[in-house]
Amino acid sequence: MRKPLGYQPGMSFLHRLHPLLKAAWLVFLTLTAFLIQSPVFTTLLALGLLLFFPAAGVRFRDVRGLRLLFGTAVFITGLQILFWNAGIPLLEAGRIKITDQGLTRGIYLGTRFLVVVLVSYLFVITTSPNQLAYSLMRAGLPYRFGFTFVTALRMIPIFEAEAQTVYRAGQVRGVRYRPRGIRDLEEKLTGFILPLLISAMSKVDALSISMEGRCFGKYRTRTYYKVRKKYRGDLWAGLGLLLGTAAVVLVLMQEV
Amino acid sequence: MIRLENFSYRYPGSEQFALQEINLEIDEGEFILLNGPSGCGKTTLALALAGFLFSQFDGEFSGEVDVSGRNPGIEPIYDMADLVGLVQQNPENQFCTLMVEDEIAFGLENRQIPREQIESRLSWALDAVGSAHLRDRSLHSLSGGEKQKVALAAILAAKPRMIIFDEPTSSLDPPATREIFEIILDLQQRENLTVLVIEHKLDFIEQAQHRLITMSAGRILDQQASHIHHPLEVTKPPVPYLGRPPILEVENLTAGYPDKPVLKGLDLALFPGELVSLLGDNGSGKSTLLLCLLKMHPLQSGSIHFQGKHIQDLELPTLAREVGLVFQNPDHQLFAHSVWEEAILGPQNFQLEPAAYQDWTRSLLAQAGLDDRFDEHPYRLSYGEKRRLNLISILSYRPRLLLLDEIFIGQDQVNAAFMISLLVDYVREGNTVLLVNHNPAYYPLFSTRLTFLRDGQLAVDAPLEAGLSGLEEMGAEAYLPGGRS
Numbered sequence: 001m002r003k004p005l006g007y008q009p010g011m012s013f014l015h016r017l018h019p020l021l022k023a024a025w026l027v028f029l030t031l032t033a034f035l036i037q038s039p040v041f042t043t044l045l046a047l048g049l050l051l052f053f054p055a056a057g058v059r060f061r062d063v064r065g066l067r068l069l070f071g072t073a074v075f076i077t078g079l080q081i082l083f084w085n086a087g088i089p090l091l092e093a094g095r096i097k098i099t100d101q102g103l104t105r106g107i108y109l110g111t112r113f114l115v116v117v118l119v120s121y122l123f124v125i126t127t128s129p130n131q132l133a134y135s136l137m138r139a140g141l142p143y144r145f146g147f148t149f150v151t152a153l154r155m156i157p158i159f160e161a162e163a164q165t166v167y168r169a170g171q172v173r174g175v176r177y178r179p180r181g182i183r184d185l186e187e188k189l190t191g192f193i194l195p196l197l198i199s200a201m202s203k204v205d206a207l208s209i210s211m212e213g214r215c216f217g218k219y220r221t222r223t224y225y226k227v228r229k230k231y232r233g234d235l236w237a238g239l240g241l242l243l244g245t246a247a248v249v250l251v252l253m254q255e256v
Numbered sequence: 257m258i259r260l261e262n263f264s265y266r267y268p269g270s271e272q273f274a275l276q277e278i279n280l281e282i283d284e285g286e287f288i289l290l291n292g293p294s295g296c297g298k299t300t301l302a303l304a305l306a307g308f309l310f311s312q313f314d315g316e317f318s319g320e321v322d323v324s325g326r327n328p329g330i331e332p333i334y335d336m337a338d339l340v341g342l343v344q345q346n347p348e349n350q351f352c353t354l355m356v357e358d359e360i361a362f363g364l365e366n367r368q369i370p371r372e373q374i375e376s377r378l379s380w381a382l383d384a385v386g387s388a389h390l391r392d393r394s395l396h397s398l399s400g401g402e403k404q405k406v407a408l409a410a411i412l413a414a415k416p417r418m419i420i421f422d423e424p425t426s427s428l429d430p431p432a433t434r435e436i437f438e439i440i441l442d443l444q445q446r447e448n449l450t451v452l453v454i455e456h457k458l459d460f461i462e463q464a465q466h467r468l469i470t471m472s473a474g475r476i477l478d479q480q481a482s483h484i485h486h487p488l489e490v491t492k493p494p495v496p497y498l499g500r501p502p503i504l505e506v507e508n509l510t511a512g513y514p515d516k517p518v519l520k521g522l523d524l525a526l527f528p529g530e531l532v533s534l535l536g537d538n539g540s541g542k543s544t545l546l547l548c549l550l551k552m553h554p555l556q557s558g559s560i561h562f563q564g565k566h567i568q569d570l571e572l573p574t575l576a577r578e579v580g581l582v583f584q585n586p587d588h589q590l591f592a593h594s595v596w597e598e599a600i601l602g603p604q605n606f607q608l609e610p611a612a613y614q615d616w617t618r619s620l621l622a623q624a625g626l627d628d629r630f631d632e633h634p635y636r637l638s639y640g641e642k643r644r645l646n647l648i649s650i651l652s653y654r655p656r657l658l659l660l661d662e663i664f665i666g667q668d669q670v671n672a673a674f675m676i677s678l679l680v681d682y683v684r685e686g687n688t689v690l691l692v693n694h695n696p697a698y699y700p701l702f703s704t705r706l707t708f709l710r711d712g713q714l715a716v717d718a719p720l721e722a723g724l725s726g727l728e729e730m731g732a733e734a735y736l737p738g739g740r741s
Contacts, residue, residue, distance in 0.1 A: 130354040150353055157396070158348065162588060168552050169589035172581045173649065174573055174605025191591035198587050198635055203349050209308050210350035213342055214363030214414065218334040225361035225374040 005064045005121070007128050012056040014126040018234045019135045024241055026123045032248050033115040039104050042111035049118040056126050063125070069117050077110030129153045134226065143222055151207070158203075159196065166195045257418065257450050258282035258305060263319035265300060265309060274300040276474040277319070284417070285448040287441070289461060292471035293668040294640035298454045301471070302420045304328065305452070307336035324417065337363075341411035345423045345666070347403035356382075356390050356398070356406050363414045381413035384447075385439050400538045401432030405439065412443070418450035419443075425457060426666050427584075429538045429694050430734035437461050456668060459697055459737075493680045495704050495719065496529030501564065503528055503657055503688050504549065504579075509558035510712075511541075511548050517556055518544050520712030526657065526690060531683045533699040534692045535716075535727075535735050536709030542692045543584075545709070546659045549690075550579055562657070577606045580655035584662045586642035587635075589649070595621070595637070596630040598645060602653040617652040624648060624674065640671040647675055651682065658682065660691040664698055676702050696737045700724065708732065 009015070014022070029049075033042055053060060060066060080102055087101025130150065137146035170177065170192065177192075179185035211217070258281065265275040275297045282288055290298050303309040304321055307328035321328050328336050344350045353359045360381055364374045382388045385405040390398065398406065404424055411419055421440065425433040437460045444451045455461065470478045502525040512518030518541035526532060536542050547553035549560060551567050560567045567575055580602075583589050592598040599621060603613035621627050624644040629637070634645060643663060650658065658679075664672050672695075679689050680702055693699045699706070706723025708716035708730075716726035727735050 130358070134358075147352065154351060154354060154395075162585075165583055165585070165588045168547070168550075169581075169583050170591060171552070171572060172550065172576050173589075173591070173602040174576060174653075175591070175601075176573070176605070194635075195588050195590060198590075199585070202587070205312070206344055206346065206349035207352070209303075209312065209342065209344065211352055212308070212311060212333050213306065213337050214352070214410065215334045215337055215366040216352070216362075218366055219368055221368070222365045223368050223371060223374070224365055225371055225378070226357065227371070 005124060008058060008062070008125050009128070010057045010126065012126065013233050014052060014056045014122065016231050016233055017126075017237055018228070018231070019127050019132040020139060021234055021237050021241070022123055022127055023132075025237065026119055028241060028244060028248075029119045030116050032244070033112045035248060036251060037108060039107035039111060042108055042115055046111045046114040046118060049115060049122065052122055056122065058125055063121065069114070069121075073110040073114045076113055077106040080106030080109055134224065135228075138224060144217065147211075147216070155203070159200070162199055163192075163196060166192060169195075257284045257286075257324055259320070259322040260304075261320040263304065263317065263321055265304060265315055265317040267300075267313060267315045270315075273474055274315075275304065278476055280469070280476060282418075282450060282452070284450055285444070286450055287444050287466040288450075288452040289458070289466045289468045290452055290454045290471065291456070291458065291468060292477075293670055294666065295638040296471045297474040298471055299422055300474075302342060302422055302452065302454060305418075306340045306342045306420055307331060307333050308342070337416070338414065339417050341414060341416040341419045343404075343408055343411055343419060343421045343424055345426055347400075347407035350407055351395050351403075354394055354396070356387075356393050356395060359395060359406055360410045360413050363410060367414070377413045377415070381409040384412055384443060385409045386435075399432070400428050401435060404428065404432070404436055408436075408439065418452070421451070421453045421455070423454055423456065423666060425455070425460070427538075427662070429536070430460075430696055431732075432538065433457060433460050433694075434734050456666070457695065457697070491677075491680060492702060493529070493531050493683045493704055496527055496683075500528055502526055503563060505561045506545075506549070507559050507561075509545075509548060509560065510556040511544055511553055511558075512556070512712075514556070518712060519548070521558070522709075522713050524707065524714060524717070526688050528656075528686045528688055529683055530704050531679060531689045531702055532691065532705045532707060533703040534690055534707050534709065535694070535699070535732075540709045541712060542709055543661055546581060546661055546690070546692065549657075549659060550581055551575060573606070576655075577653065578655050579657045579659065580650035580653070581659040582646050582650055582661065582663055584665060586639065586646050589646055590634040590642065593633060594631050595626055595634055595645060598634045599648050599652050602649055606653055608653060613652050613654075616654075617648065620648045620651060620678070623678070639666055640668065643667060643671060644674065647678060651678065654687070656687055658687065658689045660689065660693075662692050662694065664693060664695050672698055696735050700737050708735070 029045070033045065053063070081098055082096065082102070084102030084105050085097055085099060087099035089097055089099050090103065091098040130153070133146045133149045137143045167177070175188070175191070177188060179188055260278045260280045263275060263278040264273050266273045278301065290301070292298055300309065303312070305323060305328065309315070310329045311333040317329065323336065324339055326336065326339065351359055352362050357378065360378050361374050364377060369377070379388070382391055385408050387402065387405045387409060390402055390406060395403065395406065425436050428436065440451060440453065443449055453461070469476060504526040506522060506524040509519050509522040510517050522545070534542050534545070544553055548555060551572055562570065562575065562579065590598060592601050599617045600613060603617070618627070621630070626641060626645065634642060637645060647663065663675060667675070676698065679691070683689055700720060703720050706716060706718060706720055706727070707714050708723070708727060715730060716723050718726055724736060
């Protein structure tokens with residue numbers, strides 16, 4: 001069974017990297033794909049990113065949405081090739097005219113799209129949201145915001161399961177969710193959302209009692225029990241990021 | 257340690273007092289069991305003692321509350337939290353993090369306790385609840401009992417002098433219930449903790465040295481009883497004649513997760529006039545089985561026939577018309593804007609003639625004490641009233657087979673007795689009921705047959721008496737009436 005797109009626990013190099021360093025790489029690679037407008041570069045980058053999936057112990061068949069991702073990339077490339085008419089014609093057949101610029105632009109845009117999504121996938125799949133939240137809080141994010149994120153992560157699957165139960169409870173009582181008109185839609189939506197809303201409110205009450213009862217918000221700052229083990233990979237990834245940034249800056253300066 | 261004098265409390269917007277002239281003293285190290293019907297003010301009293309009633313709600317109160325020389329009405333909640341900890345009914349709703357370690361450290365980190373001290377308290381708290389092995393687990397992966405142990409450890413780590421438990425075992429199976437109570441008793445004696453437990457499952461704490469306080473309608477009725485037993489008076493349904501064809505037949509059913517089936521080759525037949533109890537540990541697949549019977553969970557293999565027809569050949573609305581299901585949480589199944597509309601939603605959706613359900617539904621609502629509340633919004637009802645309405649909302653269209661998933665959770669004896677009597681009358685008419693139930697105090701009162709789900713199959717499937725013997729033989733003593741071997 002394919003897993004939903006989300007964190008897949010593991011012990012690979014990528015899994016063990018500091019979440020904030022990974023976030024920095026995510027930003028860096030995304031920006032680079034936009035700044036260096038070379039189809040060769042973005043193609044190599046996309047291929048390189050694909051290699052990281054098996055390296056992280058992630059099977060392609062377990063990654064939801066990959067087929068749609070490649071389909072979209074091909075669609076973007078095809079559109080540019082077919083409809084970008086500037087440049088030297090390479091092929092002409094009736095109304096279809098393929099030019100060198102259209103080909104280059106198509107490959108660049110398609111692979112740039114792949115780079116941006118693949119690097120995000122890798123980040124999501126190899127980064128525990130919990131670790132990310134704690135890392136952000138330790139890096140200075142006010143802990144009230146950090147725990148808002150953690151609470152959302154906790155509650156999403158619970159609300160998802162509850163929504164399914166409410167839906168089923170309606171079906172049991174003969175509710176047909178396919179609406180017949182606006183008024184019917186409104187009634188069905190109210191009937192569906194109200195139980196979820198009531199449940200959410202009772203959860204908020206319970207959670208706020210639990211948090212206050214454990215002194216959440218008593219002080220402006222808090223201590224943290226977990227200490228992240230030092231990982232040599234962080235050093236190499238950090239150095240790589242610095243070198244990569246320097247290289248991109250040099251390339252851009254040469255272009256100017 | 258605790259003293260309340262003429263304490264009364266009214267929630268904002270409410271006309272009635274939730275607590276009325278409460279006078280109560282609790283000594284250090286005492287074990288108090290607080291009992292009473294749903295909505296009688298037990299939780300409100302707990303919230304008052306822990307201080308949340310004053311920090312969370314802007315209600316009106318009079319009288320005095322004193323907790324170890326402090327007044328929860330004016331003390332900051334953070335200071336009260338060092339004295340009194342509250343473990344709520346559903347651990348899932350009180351977790352603030354995603355991992356066991358983070359959850360137990362949460363309160364200590366908020367108190368700015370240094371890391372080294374957190375380490376020792378975390379280990380101590382986990383050991384105290386016998387859960388050191390859970391330390392590196394994610395909360396999501398824990399069973400119901402394990403979650404409640406972690407919730408207790410998270411409170412315990414702050415070393416409060418008193419812990420209040422608000423129905424801590426309501427959704428736990430009997431073995432987990434017994435384990436939680438053993439842990440609470442052990443802690444109370446070892447740490448000289450003051451403990452107050454709000455609980456309906458009295459049998460599980462029968463042998464403890466405790467004081468029983470009984471409440472009703474916001475007042476304390478009795479606070480010196482050692483233990484009370486009010487056995488439910490229910491007329492059992494007659495043992496049905498099983499010579500007729502079954503209404504439902506399950507053959508070799510495998511279902512669950514593709515890589516981890518919960519039901520493995522299960523066989524079950526239900527006959528008209530039966531009231532069958534389905535027991536089994538949390539996670540054994542009871543709810544999955546109920547969903548499978550209504551085509552709401554995919555089958556990996558096997559077959560289910562309802563009245564001789566394969567359910568795959570029946571449209572869901574057709575099947576739902578004949579097979580009703582009441583889910584666990586009452587709030588998840590209230591859809592209409594008034595009690596009456598809620599009760600007749602099913603019959604209307606199934607396009608029954610009004611004559612077929614209106615009088616019958618009115619009489620059910622009257623029996624449930626809801627006849628003067630037809631126009632009220634269902635969400636204004638008490639928990640027990642909602643539960644009764646859930647059941648009536650299904651009975652109103654008279655499905656031939658009724659599936660009930662833990663409808664007695666959080667119910668007092670009066671509510672439970674009412675629902676049982678409705679079910680007994682219902683099967684007398686030739687209908688069939690399959691009821692998932694964890695409470696050993698109830699099922700022997702009404703079941704014509706007992707089934708026990710273990711390892712994906714029915715380990716016990718026999719008439720009541722033989723079923724009880726079967727449970728004993730297989731070592732499932734926690735499920736036997738009395739809660740103890």
